Amino acid sequence: MSGYLKNSVKTETPGVNSLSRRGFFGMAWKGLGILVGLETLGMITAYFFSGKNKNTGAPRQLLEAGPVDSFGLNSVSAFMGGRFYLARQQDGGFIALSLRCTHLGCSVSWEADKNRFICPCHSSAFDISGEVLNPPAARALSYYPVLIENGLVKVDIGTLKERTRSGKDQLSYAP
Ligand code: FES
Numbered sequence: 001m002s003g004y005l006k007n008s009v010k011t012e013t014p015g016v017n018s019l020s021r022r023g024f025f026g027m028a029w030k031g032l033g034i035l036v037g038l039e040t041l042g043m044i045t046a047y048f049f050s051g052k053n054k055n056t057g058a059p060r061q062l063l064e065a066g067p068v069d070s071f072g073l074n075s076v077s078a079f080m081g082g083r084f085y086l087a088r089q090q091d092g093g094f095i096a097l098s099l100r101c102t103h104l105g106c107s108v109s110w111e112a113d114k115n116r117f118i119c120p121c122h123s124s125a126f127d128i129s130g131e132v133l134n135p136p137a138a139r140a141l142s143y144y145p146v147l148i149e150n151g152l153v154k155v156d157i158g159t160l161k162e163r164t165r166s167g168k169d170q171l172s173y174a175p
Contacts, residue, residue: 063159065096068151068174076110076128081156084144085110085117087128093171095131096144096155103137103164117141131166139164146172 014143041133063082071077071088078085097117099107106121116133117126125134130141145156151174163170 054119060156062147062154063157065153068148068153071153074115074128076112078110079155082144082155084155084157086146086153086155087130089129089171091171093168093173094146094148094153095129095171096157097126097137098142098144098160100142101137102132102139102141108141127166129166129171140166148172148174149168165168 063079065071065077065079065086071086071094073092074090075086076085076087079096080099082096083099085099086094086096088094100109101108101119101121101124103124105121106119106125108117108119108124110116110157111118115128117128117130118139119125122136123134124132124137126137126141127133130143132138132140142160142162145161147154147156161170
């Protein structure tokens with residue numbers, strides 16, 4: 001019995017064994033953390049990077065806004081996470097307008113009752129296509145390209161396009 005205890009004391013050096021056990025679990029947790037991290041990264045990449053931008057060759061960052069039919073004519077939907085308003089024109093065309101005022105960059109708000117965007121900083125106003133209605137802003141709101149695939153509206157939030165004036169060629173239509 002005393003020999004057994006002696007052996008136990010000899011073979012179980014508390015510091016060494018608990019350290020190696022702790023080290024093992026630490027490594028296991030780290031490995032699990034890396035796996036979860038890689039999986040999450042893969043999911044994010046699959047969600048946002050689904051193709052190439054035709055102009056720059058850079059990966060597109062497509063944000064799925066919703067089915068075409070869920071956006072009424074002459075309507076504006078805010079996507080604050082993507083920093084844009086999705087505006088559907090009276091003729092059915094879509095444009096994703098940047099929130100940033102082209103004067104000094106304050107965030108514009110949509111006033112549905114007045115059918116216009118208004119900037120709280122110096123009162124610039126823009127119509128539903130992003131065209132300037134009231135200075136001091138001199139340029140139309142910038143926009144992100146819209147793609148319509150399989151009845152879904154998608155916005156390329158990685159490609160901000162600046163412009164002087166709004167135009168029909170900047171709108172996207174369902175096929
Ligand atoms: S920042 Fe919008 S009007 Fe000046």
